Amino acid sequence: MPSETQQPARADAKSIETWMASYISSVIDVAQDPFPLDDRFDTYGLDSVEITIMCGMMEEEFEIEVNPDQVFDHPSVTAFSQHLAKRLDERSVAA
Numbered sequence: 001m002p003s004e005t006q007q008p009a010r011a012d013a014k015s016i017e018t019w020m021a022s023y024i025s026s027v028i029d030v031a032q033d034p035f036p037l038d039d040r041f042d043t044y045g046l047d048s049v050e051i052t053i054m055c056g057m058m059e060e061e062f063e064i065e066v067n068p069d070q071v072f073d074h075p076s077v078t079a080f081s082q083h084l085a086k087r088l089d090e091r092s093v094a095a
Contacts, residue, residue, distance in 0.1 A: 016081035
């Protein structure tokens, strides 16, 4: 947990998108440039184990709880990154 003087890096939807595209292209055979940001996660061939691992890594990277079930509600890189960016904004406003 970060100390009061150390704030997590600011992450917007674009930086989260970039991180996710890099991660997904590193674990499956999908080109990173151009990465299909609006395709559903299931079209990439990600299984539930890989989604869970990705969410755990995102928790560490962006210092926010990421429930793998949220992928079903936000089923593309674009949708999921916008959802997480909104949650990060809400957290920073509340702090």
